[in-house]
Amino acid sequence: MKPLGSIRRSFAPWADPAAKPYIVFENVSKVFGDFTAVDDLSLSIYEREFFALLGASGCGKSTxxxxxxxxETxxxxxxxxxxxxxxxxPPYRRxxxxxxxxxxxxxxxSVEDNIAFGLKQEGMPKAEIAKRVTEMLRLVKLEAFAKRKPHQLSGGQRQRVALARSVAKRPKVLLLDEPLGALDKKLREETQFELMDLQQDLGLTFMVVTHDQEEAMTMSDRIAIMDKGKVCQVATPAEIYEAPNSRFVADFVGSVNLFEGTVARREGSAAVIEGEGITIDTDNGSDAPAGAKVWYAVRPEKIKVSARAPEVMGPNTAEGEVWDIAYLGDMTLIHVRLPDGRVVRTSQLNRQRVVEEPLTWNDRAWISFARDSGVVLTR
Known part of the structure; x- marks a missing residue:
């Protein structure tokens, strides 16, 4: 597959057939009574990878x-x-x-004693402990707080103390279970980048469990989307968002419009889909044959909405009325209701302070999107 989105770095061992996975789950299942938390799951993670397990509560990621x-065994x-x-x-030997x-x-x-605790348990010499604790305090920028107790720290500072204690023993792998869940939104966003920088500095393998999509998309090299104990898709954040492999993944990550239809004809990778109230002409036809039932997934930001009718009402266009509007500052969400009752979600960046073609409730509106805006899904 051609890479999608910007390349954060050249690190991509999963694309190298000769690369050896660092962590391997082979047909792993975990059953609690009559409940299967993890169901015959296989997964490979590579050394120095920042890997995220993303899914709803109860999907098996924490297990x-x-x-x-x-x-757990x-x-x-x-x-x-x-x-x-x-x-x-046993856990303490891993x-x-x-x-x-x-x-x-x-x-x-104190902060320094919390960080030193695991090192003392291992019997490390005092001089080495002091050196390691000083290094960890500098790494998480808490040198001035070494003598304070946890209750004298903010939530973000406590999070960094816990992080320093976790990496002080130099583990091969650091496991993070909802590590930023207790932080407020702004601090959580700042800490995401701090975690990324720390992981790069230490050269460790990070595996994080989260239900926060933005958190997983921001920090990870790859994401595994989980549902009912199974992995639905493993890919980079850009591929998960732009090329989901199923309706579940498309709908779970971000916001999406799913147009149901039938493939009318194929020409190479292109396809024409006859949907309900709209004809879709797409470059990304997947491998669906003519006559197959499919769903066309297109993100709200890929759809243009206008108060003016197009000169030609061809494929990838439809007429409707403005159903809902939400102004969010940096963008405006506009929901357009089509004649068949379907509501199409669109989002428009507010690049200018003044809107040239303002839309309001019940206005007639026309939606349109390019041939390469979405992807055809067969399941």
């Missing part, structure tokens, strides 16, 4: 993380880390560390 950490299958089967190895949403800091200990 998967806990099995890698050693807090797979019912079936096996988990390998750097070629070593982890079966039977070269991984886990950071929880609650941070689990010791309230009676």
């Amino acid at each position: 998967l993380l806990r099995m890698l950490a050693g807090f 797979p019912t079936r299958g096996r988990i390998l880390l750097d070629g070593q089967d982890l079966v039977g190895i 070269p991984v560390n886990m950071m929880f949403q609650s941070y689990a800091l010791f309230p009676h200990m």
Whole structure:
């Protein structure tokens, strides 16, 4: 597949057939009574990758993380880390560390003592502990707070203390379970970039569990979308967003319009789809044959909405009326209701302070989109 979106960096070992995965889940299942939390799941993660497990509550992502950490034992299958089967190895013997949403800091200990705790448990010499703690404090920019107790810190500072404690032992893999869930929106956004920088500086493999789509899209090299204990798609953030492999993934990540229809004809990769109230002419026809039932997925920002009728009402255009409007400052969301009752979601960037063609409720409006705006889905 041709790369989609901007390239954050050249790091992409999953695209190299010769690259060896660092973490491997082989046909792993976890059953609790009559409930299957993880269902015959296979997944490969590479060294130094920032990997995200994204899904709704109860999809099995935290269970998967806990099995890698050693807090849960797979019912079936096996988990390998750097070629070593982890079966039977207790959590404290595994070269991984886990950071929880609650941070689990010791309230009676200072910041530096919290960071040093795991190192003392391992019997590291005092001089080395002091050196490592100083390095961690500098890394998370908390040198001035070394003597404070957790209750004297802000939420973001406590999060950084927990992070410093987690990486102080130099684990091969750092597992993060909803690490930013307790932070407010602005601080969460700032901390996302701090985590990315820290992961690059340390050269560790990060595996994060989150239900926050924006968090996963911002931080990770690749994302695994999970549902009912299974992996639905594994890809880069850009590929997940621009080229979802199913209606579930398209609908789960961001906002999307799904037009149902039938493939009328094919010409190479292009296809013409006869939908309800709209004909779609697309370059991205997938492999759906003529006569197949399909869904055309197109994101709201890819759809143009205008108060003026096009000169020619051809494919990829439809007439409707403005149903809902939401002004968000940087963009405006406009919902257009088509004659058949379908509501099409569009979003327009507010590039100028003055709108040349203002739209309001119940106005006639025309939507249109380019041939390469969306993707055809067969399931």
